[in-house]
């Protein structure tokens with residue numbers, strides 16, 4: 071490869087802060103808000119685009135799955151706050167309400183929600199699940215409002231791309247960023263890398279792993295688009311009446327697209343989102359990002375024509391409503407943390423003293439029962455004062471597919487924000503942070519249920535302890551072997 075030796079330059083310091091969050095996705099936005107609410111008055115959030123949310127707004131991922139188990143919602147905090155705030159806005163959210171979750175005795179309600187993927191449990195007896203579909207542009211507006219409510223503590227920098235950590239030895243002191251103003255520096259006591267691809271961590275000297283091979287769910291990119299003039303209710307009627315034809319319809323749709331693609335519901339009956347999966351892609355490679363953009367848009371007109379013709383009852387009047395402003399990024403680089411999440415965390419629900427969030431999973435390996443995420447999984451090894459919550463969490467090749475989901479990103483982001491605020495307040499490193507204080511703020515002040523914490527109703531811990539984790543030991547073993555056999559296919 072040809073190289074170029076970049077001359078040394080002197081960079082202006084643009085700003086200084088206590089907590090710098092790089093990346094304003096579900097993890098980063100949560101981190102900034104949580105740090106401010108935990109008392110930090112000097113927070114900066116830096117985002118490469120002009121809005122917050124990442125995948126959940128710009129990527130048009132419009133569904134947060136599986137927040138509850140039986141009748142309890144295990145992921146609340148900022149995650150539930152999104153929905154409380156969006157609820158009064160017409161057509162902004164859709165899903166079984168909190169007071170109905172766990173219900174298994176209302177066949178009409180169960181039948182109604184069974185038409186919406188993820189709103190009814192798969193195991194028997196069927197129960198209503200807290201799973202929420204939302205309007206991404208409404209969430210975008212709400213995320214801004216949340217930041218503006220904390221304008222005394224949080225400064226927002228849009229259109230700034232964090233490019234490199236400033237390291238003194240193994241201690242992070244800030245980040246270099248690029249913008250239309252050129253290359254500048256933000257100095258910080260604590261840096262939270264929420265770029266989703268470990269952009270900051272992987273240049274800090276900390277270990278990281280690349281994407282696993284192309285078989286994993288995380289190795290699928292997407293460019294989501296939406297159609298208007300459709301009717302999800304009519305599509306449901308049609309597919310229930312014609313299950314065989316629906317199979318052929320779905321296969322035909324994927325064939326026209328050239329990759330797996332599926333129409334899915336949104337909070338408005340007449341708008342559907344077209345989720346898609348471009349396999350064996352790495353969203354941190356220029357080539358793969360470009361191909362996903364161009365290849366998806368190239369198929370949209372034919373795909374729409376197919377929908378109209380193959381199922382005119384539901385899609386006859388459909389039209390192209392909009393295209394997500396940004397690429398759908400499921401995963402690339404993962405950090406090597408003090409702890410790595412593995413299949414065993416899911417199969418046996420390991421207990422962690424430094425637990426910072428419950429992840430209420432969509433993983434059949436344990437009947438979707440909640441598992442504990444430890445602080446160490448967002449703490450990169452060998453470097454100081456960097457945290458890395460979100461979809462690049464420290465996890466093995468298989469476990470990452472089960473824990474890149476939005477609830478985990480919001481939960482770990484919120485915890486990282488609180489931890490950074492506590493570390494600044496007490497003058498410790500992120501590694502030596504008073505984890506009990508972090509847990510007490512999360513559970514006691516920020517509505518995050520945590521196991522074995524005095525602020526959380528004991529019934530949450532009990533229902534997990536009563537669950538027969540480990541009954542899937544054989545499956546776990548197989549998955550563990552699979553994780554070992556998958557090769558990371560690229561090194562930086």
Ligand SMILES: Cc1cc2nc3c(=O)[nH]c(=O)nc-3n(C[C@H](O)[C@H](O)[C@H](O)COP(=O)(O)OP(=O)(O)OC[C@H]3O[C@@H](n4cnc5c(N)ncnc54)[C@H](O)[C@@H]3O)c2cc1C
Nearest residue numbers: 093095096097118124125232265266398399460461475476
């Ligand atoms: C098509 C698709 C469907 C999905 N479906 C679901 C689903 O149904 N349910 C579910 O729970 N999950 C789903 N996921 C996964 C989930 O949406 C993501 O894993 C999650 O939203 C990631 O959040 P994050 O904050 O970690 O990362 P991101 O959302 O990627 O946020 C990273 C943010 O950082 C910014 N950024 C990146 N690099 C830099 C940089 N160097 N400097 C400054 N800013 C930077 C980005 O612009 C972005 O705003 C889906 C993902 C995709 C793509």
